[in-house]
Amino acid sequence: MAKPKVPGMFKGLGVTFATLLATAKNGADTVQYPHEKETPPIRARGVIALHEDNCTSCMLCARSCPDWCIYIEGHKELAPPRRAGGAPRKVNKLDRFDIDYALCMYCGICVEVCPFDALFWSPEYEYSEPRIADLLHDKAKLGEWMQTVPEAPELEAGAEKKGKK
């Protein structure tokens, strides 16, 4: 039996009314944000965290950033040699590592490009500020975000195991 053709307008009325009833019965699809919070997916791009020990201030992230929102300053230091009697090693010491989240567009290129696994995505998203200047997160604050970085998911069988954070 062919269904009688319902004009689109009445179909639309039906859709809105069905949604109205469903919302009244089952509650809304949205959450009342400050009171209840949704858990973002584990790989959500909330904020970028810095694992300072891995950073060699190679500047790759700062140069690849489309917004130029990463500021890096550093100097060279002499570290004790690895073996007794060896020459002292030269290491890059990080003085400043700032990300300006007022500019950042969350493209994640810096995280991708980092050859030493110093940058990580964290799903944390509640860091808005009344003053725009406070969105410039410095080295210490970026380091604190490391606490919120979730464990990397298990690699697929046969995939190359990379260094952990």
Next chain:
Amino acid sequence: MNAVLFASDLPYWLQSIFRVLGGLVAVLLPAGTVVYLFLFKMLSFMQSRLGPMEAGPYGSMQLFAEVGKWLQKEDIVPANAQPEARIFKMAPLIVLASTFLLVVVVPFGPDALFTDFETGIFYALAVSSISVLGILIAGWASANKYSLLGGLRAAGQLVAYELPMVLAVIGVVIQAGTMNLQQIVVAQNTGSMFGWDGIGNPYVLTQFVAFIIFMISVQAELSQTPFDMPIAESELVSGYMTEYSGFRFLIFFIGEFATAGVFAMIASILFLGGWGVPFAWFGWTTIDSVDNWMNFAGPLILFAKMMALVFFIMWIRFSSPRLREDQLQRFAWKVLIPISLVNIMLTAVLKVAF
């Protein structure tokens, strides 16, 4: 209302104050309820969200917060509108004035009415077109091409849909034999269908075509979707309201929803029996034999009927896309007007036949 409570021994100025207060309540209360219940809550639920929940229980005080916000904002007059700033500022008041003038003829109970016009519905339809002037003035005085386009579209649309509205009402007027809104209410509630007077004779049954045409025209008069070409926020910013801010925008906003309420009241008076219940239920025969408590129950009954009609207006508004300008005009002139003319003819023939 006042005539019953205080008789007519009050001094004229006191009566006037009561009438003004009554008018304010009759315009603002429906507008506020409509905005909260339908614009805030029903629209949200239809989009599977809760709407305002923070201001007061279930966000019921949200409208006061919004009004407070609008009142604080600067009353901006655009630079190009400066030469006619006085007219620019006047336009929203004209739109709101037509709403207040409309409510004057609405009867709320056997004695609860502001004025008892013999030609009430004629007056109401005439006065409702005053808002076109305000909208045209707003569109022109804004010195903004979007506003002008919106104003002209609104004028074209309102004039086009005024006609089917008037023609739809004529059917009711023929059947009731009067233009007095109070007598139209009485005629419906004292009427009987083939000798059975259980529900009176609401004209929505006999004048169903006119009712549909009237509601469609009301939808267009209020420029609610699918007839919101004058506002058309995706192409004209906000039409004739574009350049208004602060309390002048608030007045446009109140005017829109208050007019929706008042038009729904008039529709429920014309087609649904207005403030009355079928008189046969309580053994009343004429308007004079109606018990006094109807002066209190009447406004509530009218309010309930109004809300039911506004529900349909808003439901269609929230569900429909926008009609194109030419489709909109064609619909008025080629569909609604011929149908309403046929309706008038049939009504007249049947009136004579019975």
